[in-house]
Amino acid sequence: MYGFVNNAIKHYVNDNFGNQIWMEVKQQCALTPSFLDADQPYNEETIFKIAETVSKITQIPLNKVLEEIGASIISTLAEKYKFLMESRGENLKDYLLNLPNFHNRIMLIYPELTPPEFRISNVAHNSLHLHYNSNREGVRDFLKGYLDGLVKIFCEPAIVEPIESPAESRHQEVFKINW
Amino acid sequence: MSNSHTFKFNADNFSRIFPFYILLDENLVISSFGSSITKLNPELKKGDSFSDFFSLIRPHTENITEEVLVENLSQLVILESKIVPDLILRGQFETMDNNFLFVGSPWLMSVEEVKKRKLSIFDFANHDPLLDLLQILKTQEATTQELKELLRINNEQKNALKQDREELNKLSVVASANENAIVFTKPSAEIFWCNDAYLKITGFSREEVMGKTPIEVGRTESTDRDALQKMIDLFYKGESFDVEVTHAKKGGGYFWAKIKGQPIYDDKGNILQYFAMLEDMSEEKEKEEQLILLSLIAEKNINSVIICDKEGRIEWANSSFEVMSGYKKEELIGKKPGVLLQGPESDAETVTYLSDQIKKGEPFNCEIINYSKDKKKYWVRIQGQALYNNFGELIRFFAIEEDITHEKQLEKQKEELLKSLAKSNKELEDYAQIVSHDLKSPLRSINSLVAWIKEENEGCLTEQTTGYLNMIEDKLEKMDHLIQGVLTYSKIDKTDIAKENVNIHEVVTNILSIIHIPSHIRVEIKNNLPVLKADRFRIQQLFQNLISNAVNYIDKPEGFVVINVKEAKDHFVFSVADNGPGIAEENQEKIFKIFQSFSKNERSTGLGLSIVKKIIDNYGGKIWIESELGKGTAFYIKLYK
Incomplete structure (x- = not known):
């Protein structure tokens, strides 16, 4: 089931740049034939490697590619795994509040997978902070796309803006979402 | 409505519902815990600091504080034991008065882990589906294992089928092609x-x-x-x-x-x-039929046939060979024919030649004396050669041997006959010369005596006597010609054909200048006569006789003699034609015979054409005539180049 992230990336490259570029990306990233199997774990590293390769081949800036990949994961999820999205909350706020929960559940269910680590703070009536633990450069762009995608799916007039990270030992990207 | 209810539990019945609960005071010190939590963590006791035993891994927090717990009240939390390896608790925090209550359960991946953690069914609340889910998981695992095994077998069979199909395809191609x-x-x-x-x-x-x-x-x-x-x-x-x-x-x-x-x-x-x-x-x-045919030819051949191996030992011999040599096949096989058949009179040089050619693998062809089993001597002509296989390697020899003993005897007889003939010829020639010489001597004496009689009785002799004496002299002259002719004829033999380049035109021109040609006769050489390999003297004799005859016998007031030649591929045909009296048809055959003269001419000896014929015969040529009485004669001579 969790292979859907990999599938979302494939669809993104195929739909936007064509199968030939996808074959090239596959070859350059040395993706195994089982990459798209439903039980293949995804990881941040692979996502970034693919993004870099796509950027190099298409000459589209990396931050743009990362943002589009983030958005495409959400659109694929909404399109092909609707039941998953529906089980995670009826509105954007519930969905965001649940985001750490179901990623943590995934961690328990799939011990070999290191899912993205989210945290929610500053929950108010019309805003909240979403933390994403990662020290990888460019994650902000990826998340921006991801969150914008979500906003789009829920058709809510929310504004997603990156804010300064708290001074903790682990780097995190923090977004403030306002309604 | 539900908010109006207040749930009250004592530690025991709360522990039955949440046997893994942990209650913390506002300072996050453990104040109470469920009955099963000590099974997992026996060292845990009241009064200990919660953060000495657990860390919060999701949501990740470096230090567990009151604020952190408050912030994560609505979240699923994952605790990791700092004491017991790999122990994970999954649950949530709730507030209770000023306390924090953790309710949850250990996160176990398998039924085996339940036992490993020293837990039993009594450690779990009845509403907790974890153990049942683990059971389901176990069943699922077994099913998955079975499915995987089936998949493996399936894949193996698929591969085997694929291999079979490939093999079949290959075989089918092999069969088709x-x-x-x-x-x-x-x-x-x-x-x-x-x-x-x-x-x-x-x-x-x-x-x-x-x-x-x-x-x-x-x-x-x-x-x-x-x-x-x-x-x-x-x-x-x-x-x-x-x-x-x-x-x-x-x-x-x-x-x-x-x-x-x-x-x-x-x-x-x-x-x-x-x-x-x-x-x-x-x-x-x-090929088989051909081989049978060839074997038959070899077997039934009237000549002897043997096949030897590459060392020259007999492998096979036909019946004729058995008959000729007197040996049976069994006696021949494995033997070298030379050793078996040659004897004292076999020519040593030929024996060496044979063995040399066999050693070199080259063909041989010779005649040699062999001895049969009963020591009977016979001559054989041996023709043989080596046989090579497709790779050019010598594999066998075969030889055909012909018994030429009879031939050899005839040859010997012929040689003896020729010797005796040559001797007879010599004797005859000597005899002719002696006779001629002895005959010429009295002729010369008679001639002298007649001359003396005429000289001493000059004027005394009657006209008739003088006439008689003149007749004697004429007859003497003819006699002398005759003897000379016999001498010439006898001297022509095969040894005279000594070949030199003879310019016939020159020879004929010379003849015309030395013989007497009356003024009413015209002699013409029509074409340039060729050069032939022959004996100059005999060629002169030939043409001089023919031309003299033509000139001498012309009976017309205007005579002509024409000498001509026609060239063919391998020979010349010369002709000497005149407009003389011609030769009657019945005599045309006879004129070449010795002493046959059909002329009334006193000087004719009847030897001239015999000499011509003998010379032509010696050169393997041919002479014939075309003649019409009263009109003339043409002699044709065919001489090979």
């Missing part, structure tokens, strides 16, 4: 498959053979019934067969086929189909 004809039949013998080679060899189309039996397709008038029956019997017995029979071709005719067939069985031993391969043996059969 095979140069030999291949047919498959049902157990009922009906052909259901054949390759292109079968159609090509037989000339039939696929439609013409499908559904028929190979016998129906292949039987001809000449097919060996016994071989066919043998094949049919083996076929119906379900055994393999291997026969050589003639097989029909479309439109008549047949070819020799070597047919190998074998049944194909299924797992249960039932015949599925029959497989047969036909090899076109026509060429081999032809």
